[in-house]
Amino acid sequence: MSRYAINSLLYRLKKEPEFRARFIADPAAALEGVDLSEPERAAFLARDMRKINALGGYLHLVMSIPGLAAH
Amino acid sequence: MGKIVFAGAMSHVLDPDYYERACGAVGRRTVEAVMAEIAKMGERFSAKKADALIVVADDHLNAFSFNAVPALCVRIGRHVQRMVQDHAEAFDKVLDHMPERYPLHEELANSILEQGIQAGFDLALSWEAPVDHAFLSPVNTMHGTRPIPPLVPIWVNCFVAPQPTARRCFAFGRHIANVVAKSPWNVGIIATGGLSHFPELSLPRVGETDTVFDRKLVHWMENGEHEPLLELTADELDKAGEHEFLNWMVLLGAVTPARADVRYFGELRRINMAAVEWRLG
Numbered sequence: 001m002s003r004y005a006i007n008s009l010l011y012r013l014k015k016e017p018e019f020r021a022r023f024i025a026d027p028a029a030a031l032e033g034v035d036l037s038e039p040e041r042a043a044f045l046a047r048d049m050r051k052i053n054a055l056g057g058y059l060h061l062v063m064s065i066p067g068l069a070a071h
Numbered sequence: 072m073g074k075i076v077f078a079g080a081m082s083h084v085l086d087p088d089y090y091e092r093a094c095g096a097v098g099r100r101t102v103e104a105v106m107a108e109i110a111k112m113g114e115r116f117s118a119k120k121a122d123a124l125i126v127v128a129d130d131h132l133n134a135f136s137f138n139a140v141p142a143l144c145v146r147i148g149r150h151v152q153r154m155v156q157d158h159a160e161a162f163d164k165v166l167d168h169m170p171e172r173y174p175l176h177e178e179l180a181n182s183i184l185e186q187g188i189q190a191g192f193d194l195a196l197s198w199e200a201p202v203d204h205a206f207l208s209p210v211n212t213m214h215g216t217r218p219i220p221p222l223v224p225i226w227v228n229c230f231v232a233p234q235p236t237a238r239r240c241f242a243f244g245r246h247i248a249n250v251v252a253k254s255p256w257n258v259g260i261i262a263t264g265g266l267s268h269f270p271e272l273s274l275p276r277v278g279e280t281d282t283v284f285d286r287k288l289v290h291w292m293e294n295g296e297h298e299p300l301l302e303l304t305a306d307e308l309d310k311a312g313e314h315e316f317l318n319w320m321v322l323l324g325a326v327t328p329a330r331a332d333v334r335y336f337g338e339l340r341r342i343n344m345a346a347v348e349w350r351l352g
Contacts, residue, residue, distance in 0.1 A: 004137060011136045017157050050274050059272040060131040066158035070274055
């Protein structure tokens with residue numbers, strides 16, 4: 001598990017609208033080359049914010065990414 | 072000789088619409104009640120005609136993520152921008168209607184920073200970091216349409232482990248009091264966030280609070296008993312959802328041994344809301 005990899009990805013999704021749009025359109029393509037473990041990648045592909053939080057994704061990020069936020 | 076002329080601490084998501092969405096009508100009523108008390112605190116602060124307002128708050132992984140996460144950071148420069156978030160959701164949406172630019176008290180910020188380094192606090196500094204709701208929601212609620220004095224934003228890393236200790240935050244507050252005392256300025260200080268919410272920063276636990284822990288903290292603050300607060304551990308704060316109490320610890324160091332008056336305490340399932348003001352000599 002890499003706390004940095006998960007959270008830097010969450011941060012990009014929050015702060016970079018173009019990257020967010022690419023992720024929403026084609027998550028697998030957007031995540032190509034991103035250094036994630038298999039469980040982390042699966043959680044992002046499923047947009048499973050609970051799983052991402054359980055894997056180390058900070059709560060305030062998983063609650064505030066436009067269009068993807070868990071409430 | 073300068074003086075701390077006002078000290079207050081308060082919850083910092085101050086938005087009736089947010090709490091109505093999260094908790095229904097009781098959410099709206101509760102946040103409106105705490106906002107009314109914070110507005111009265113702001114009137115008392117404005118009456119002091121202070122030269123500056125120090126705001127001790129936390130970053131919600133907006134300003135510093137993840138190139139560097141400072142334990143304690145002083146915002147220097149002449150102005151600060153509010154955070155801008157496209158299609159803002161949840162607590163970020165609180166910022167949408169607020170002014171975008173705020174003056175800073177450059178000399179006081181530089182004094183806290185430079186004298187802090189001399190005193191052994193390895194403080195971070197920033198010229199560029201924007202401020203989010205943790206700073207601006209209380210400041211704007213306090214001031215309404217009145218002018219806001221020059222600010223000194225100070226960040227405490229409340230969320231990204233390992234955080235600074237409660238004892239260290241309190242010591243930093245003592246440092247701030249020393250700087251103000253040697254300065255020519257009358258200064259207000261607020262700390263924001265809390266009380267208990269989001270225990271363990273775990274999504275399944277959003278909606279839980281720890282009222283017993285909150286009341287213990289409030290009891291110690293009301294009685295000016297600050298020694299037990301120095302012993303609070305990161306683990307205790309995390310389990311109780313009291314992460315943001317580290318901001319309050321800085322303020323407590325700045326005003327100790329002053330006693331606190333609770334202006335508002337309200338239980339809500341998402342967060343326990345509070346507004347507290349200290350009796351300063």
